[in-house]
Amino acid sequence: MRYELMHREIPAVTLEISSEDGKTYVERVSSVTAFEHLPIGTISPGSSKINPRRIENWLNERAIPKERSGLKRIIDFAGLPHPDRILLDSLGLSLSDQYWLRPAGSGIAWHDMNFFHNEFSADLGDVLLGEIDDAKGRMFVSPDASSTGMLPKRWIIREGKRLLMKGGKAPFFQEPENEVIASYAMESLGIRHVNYELTAVRGKPYSLCETFVDDKTDFVSAYYIADRCSDMPEDCRKRYDFLIGWCEKRGISGAMEALDRIIVIDFILFNTDRHFNNFGALRDADTLGWKGFSPIFDTGNCLWNDKATKDISPQEIGECKPFSEDFPKQLLCVSDFSWIDLQRLKDLPDEIAGIFRDGGRLSPKRVERIYSCLLWRVEFLENVIHERESIREKPGVRPGPRTW
Ligand SMILES: Nc1ncnc2c1ncn2[C@@H]1O[C@H](COP(=O)(O)OP(=O)(O)OP(=O)(O)O)[C@@H](O)[C@H]1O
Ligand SMILES: [Mg+2]
Structure with a gap:
């Protein structure tokens, strides 16, 4: 399938993409429209050559990591599609940057799709955090599809703000409270930091923090x-x-x-x-x-x-x-x-x-x-x-x- 790798409204390159066995393959880069807008790390600095493997790696590293805590169980028992599939369904949109994948010829506008301005489905977050145990028939258009890291997590919208909600690890589940304490310590020492607060869902602790990027x-x-x-x-x-x-x-x-x-x-x-x-x-x-x-x-x-x-x-x-x-x-x-x-x-x-x-x-x-x-x-x-x-x-x- 052909996708344009977009940076907000700017198409950087057009890619021929295929997906197999839980991995996305970039078969070919068929056209280049804005080389300078390619993501950092997809091009060797100083080089003007595009290596499809580098874009492929970047795309695969953008999906929920296969080693994410509890993910295998969710795929096996809740029937969650593979992370690469969900990433494509969510057009690769993220709340940490402005890259995304636009199906070629669709003419979709960034303004109508991005998660900074538009709401997103809660289904993927619900499945990832065990709130729903059957993934069939759910909508997976969500920034959770491009959210990396090993801890269970989801994005939520609260009073218009985009917040990342992160859980902890058994047996102590100390990480959410640690984030809050780290915020306190950094505040105290005058270190610029993301501020985390503590919340709980069904008795389990989670940390919440706002996205530290804006839509630009x-x-x-x-x-x-x-x-x-x-x-x-x-x-x-x-x-x-x-x-x-x-x-x-x-x-x-x-x-x-x-x-x-x-x-x-x-x-x-x-x-x-x-x-x-x-x-x-x-x-x-x-x-x-x-x-x-x-x-x-x-x-x-x-x-x-x-x-x-x-x-x-x-x-x-x-x-x-x-x-x-x-x-x-x-x-x-x-x-x-x-x-x-x-x-x-x-x-x-x-x-x-x-x-x-x-x-x-x-x-x-x-x-x-x-x-x-x-x-x-x-x-x-x-x-x-x-x-x-x-x-x-x-x-x-x-x-x-x-x-x-
Ligand atoms: N507040 C935020 N705003 C925007 N992007 C964020 C924010 N917090 C985290 N991210 C992005 O999400 C990724 C995963 O988040 P985070 O590192 O907090 O998760 P984690 O599961 O604790 O990771 P790890 O596997 O390193 O323990 C980060 O690497 C970063 O790219
Ligand atoms: Mg991390």
């Missing part, structure tokens, strides 16, 4: 900024420089400042999942000019979310992303700590423990352990700030572990 903006993840992370070095500092290099090449400003904040908040909160699709930059979809890094989102995989209470310990320094698995090593990539208000930093462990206690969702023992770990991490960070040079000389050396 694209979010482009670091994965695509860095050309799908191909040829990425192994070494932490080299990885960091690799991404900074890509930001410079593409003309994205403020990367170092943004990465400083990401690395610091992830260190404090023990966020273990800042992969290259969990941060990125914003681009004006009309002018194609960059608007700097996006506010920080998806910090919920933190605060020992998947650790058994007995295993929550400062001694377990933990593995991080995206530059190193080693939190202290990654902290050394930070270029400037002067923006951190040390008093606010010191106050965070008490405040975070207070939010958990008020929420009443975690056991007192769990909150106590998280609190001890936070104290340890804040103290560690303070030491790094004050004695940065000493740790630089002896990588791997950490302040002595606290006991409690």
Whole structure:
């Protein structure tokens, strides 16, 4: 089938697409109308060649990932069509950017279809979140079809605003509350962030946040900024420089400042999942000019979310992303700590423990352990700030572990 790959009202290329075994294939790019509007990551920078495989990868990575929590069961038991099929049915429209697929010759207008201005079906979200257990005869025109990430999630409309609703992971389902706490911590430290609130559906916690793009903006993840992370070095500092290099090449400003904040908040909160699709930059979809890094989102995989209470310990320094698995090593990539208000930093462990206690969702023992770990991490960070040079000389050396 022929589709135009659209950027708002602008057709970028016409594609011959086929779908088989849960995968979309781009057989051919049959015409090019606005090369510059092709999504970042589908073209090698500096090249004027179009490789259909790259567009195909981009399209497949836009669909609900097959590894999404619970998806296989939903496909098997509720009869949900494959993610690639749903993506095409929803014309690939998204609430994170302005790309979509227009059936060739249909003449459909972006204004009549996009999810920023038009309502969308709740059916897909209902099926994905288990509200409906039979997918037959449902309408799947929804931004949920282009929503990535592993956690169960759906988009909803509340008072005209588009909100992403995200669940948590068994057994603790801590992620939604963690998002709220991360919002609090970032607010406190003056870090630009997406604000999350907590809600519940049938007793299960969910986080809610508004889309951080408007109808003229694209979010482009670091994965695509860095050309799908191909040829990425192994070494932490080299990885960091690799991404900074890509930001410079593409003309994205403020990367170092943004990465400083990401690395610091992830260190404090023990966020273990800042992969290259969990941060990125914003681009004006009309002018194609960059608007700097996006506010920080998806910090919920933190605060020992998947650790058994007995295993929550400062001694377990933990593995991080995206530059190193080693939190202290990654902290050394930070270029400037002067923006951190040390008093606010010191106050965070008490405040975070207070939010958990008020929420009443975690056991007192769990909150106590998280609190001890936070104290340890804040103290560690303070030491790094004050004695940065000493740790630089002896990588791997950490302040002595606290006991409690
Ligand atoms: N507030 C938002 N506005 C617009 N797009 C968003 C927003 N939040 C998330 N996204 C987009 O949706 C994707 C999935 O969301 P998110 O990363 O929060 O889900 P997740 O399931 O927690 O992901 P992961 O698999 O990384 O844990 C993001 O990578 C981003 O592209
Ligand atoms: Mg994510």
